[in-house]
Amino acid sequence: MTKIKMSVPLVEIDGDEMTRVLWKAIKEILLEPFIELNTEYYDLGLIERERTSDAVTLAAAEAIKKYGVGVKCATITPNAQRVEEYKLTKMWKSPNGTIRAALDGTVFRHPVLVNGIKPLVPNWVKPITIARHAYGDVYSGVEAYLPEGGKVYLELPNGEKKLIKDLPSAGIVQAVHNLDKSIEGFSRSCFNYALSTKQDLWFSTKDTISKTYDHRFKDIFAEIYEKEYKKEFEKAGIEYFYTLIDDAVARVMRSKGGFIWACKNYDGDVMSDMLATAFGSLAMMTSVLVSPDGKYEYEAAHGTVTRHYYKHLKGEPTSTNSVATIFAWTGALKKRGELDGNEELQAFAERLEKTTVSVIESGTMTGDLVPLFDKEGVIPEKVGSIEFLEAIRKSL
Numbered sequence: 001m002t003k004i005k006m007s008v009p010l011v012e013i014d015g016d017e018m019t020r021v022l023w024k025a026i027k028e029i030l031l032e033p034f035i036e037l038n039t040e041y042y043d044l045g046l047i048e049r050e051r052t053s054d055a056v057t058l059a060a061a062e063a064i065k066k067y068g069v070g071v072k073c074a075t076i077t078p079n080a081q082r083v084e085e086y087k088l089t090k091m092w093k094s095p096n097g098t099i100r101a102a103l104d105g106t107v108f109r110h111p112v113l114v115n116g117i118k119p120l121v122p123n124w125v126k127p128i129t130i131a132r133h134a135y136g137d138v139y140s141g142v143e144a145y146l147p148e149g150g151k152v153y154l155e156l157p158n159g160e161k162k163l164i165k166d167l168p169s170a171g172i173v174q175a176v177h178n179l180d181k182s183i184e185g186f187s188r189s190c191f192n193y194a195l196s197t198k199q200d201l202w203f204s205t206k207d208t209i210s211k212t213y214d215h216r217f218k219d220i221f222a223e224i225y226e227k228e229y230k231k232e233f234e235k236a237g238i239e240y241f242y243t244l245i246d247d248a249v250a251r252v253m254r255s256k257g258g259f260i261w262a263c264k265n266y267d268g269d270v271m272s273d274m275l276a277t278a279f280g281s282l283a284m285m286t287s288v289l290v291s292p293d294g295k296y297e298y299e300a301a302h303g304t305v306t307r308h309y310y311k312h313l314k315g316e317p318t319s320t321n322s323v324a325t326i327f328a329w330t331g332a333l334k335k336r337g338e339l340d341g342n343e344e345l346q347a348f349a350e351r352l353e354k355t356t357v358s359v360i361e362s363g364t365m366t367g368d369l370v371p372l373f374d375k376e377g378v379i380p381e382k383v384g385s386i387e388f389l390e391a392i393r394k395s396l
């Protein structure tokens, strides 16, 4: 069999712990037998980030800017305990944060649906993708507790002072901000992603109450849509739809799924956890970072699965779910194929996705899915981390 060739490299970003173990196995068992993998490799394992004083993270982000598509393994975000464990000279920042900042990107998360793992909301027959704005609002807010109360003002650059409140007794205040530029980038990432996946885009804020702040979000989206995307949306047969967040929540619950829901930072933070739970499992959530100028980084939404890794190190069997990481690879390979006009590569990635899902649907799965699985006539069988990959390989 001749292997599929790749003309342009894919940026491959390795990571930590159990997902690093899965990463190597996915390549060996599911990819390399079929593809002459052309990747530019960056090791973002914590040891290498320490050795390079985190320069490797920035280099990986630059490579995604250069080649347009990357695939990333989960990585440790160090805390005090990790500083000790890995003898770090510094508590290096979250690699995801660094890459997101470098690409000015928006994160889109969507579940992998399997017949037999029913969403808690029965009418959700298609995935719902959440797009979370990852800049500003309460995440960079300034707050104060005023034990005696008192007058609090908003002082503007033109010298105007707006009274927020004359607090009559103890209370709290908060100030938040956002930037036109960041909201514009967010909107373009959402419009591009909707076009690239041919799904409707919904956006919701609380603009009836927040008449300047949230309204600015609404206006920027509307303006950019009219000027830059309306024609393309019409051509693709998809829709941009703005509604109040309350209405959006009600409509999401009643919907069949199959759209992208763009949310402000806080709404996206909260709603993405709700959706992940309602769709079944974090191990079935994949995620892609999209920059406003159309660069893509694919990854699993979960972490490095530390608890399983320690078992693995002790030589104990593990049953870690690799679906989200497989879908990170297939997402990246499909995008690479699409950009390079490589149909074989796209077709292979599609086939790998379908096979992965059908292996689970036929009853072979990792331990996390067994209690969720309910399909008539199929008794779920728990298999080990590597056995699961081998079952897919056999089916391929």
Ligand code: NAP
Binding pocket: 073, 074, 075, 076, 077, 078, 096, 282, 283, 299, 300, 301, 302, 303, 304, 305, 306, 307, 308, 319, 320, 321, 322, 368
């Ligand atoms: P986690 O790695 O997502 O794991 C939390 C728990 O969820 C696991 O112990 C496991 O439950 C279950 N789980 C998650 N993924 C699974 C999978 N693929 N298969 C089976 N079960 C899975 O989160 P964490 O333990 O809070 O974080 C571990 C490390 O990951 C941290 O150092 C953190 O910084 C990092 N992290 C990285 C990213 C990223 O790179 N995108 C995201 C989040 C966290 P059971 O133990 O009950 O089986």
Ligand code: MG
Binding pocket: 269, 270, 273
């Ligand atoms: Mg959250």
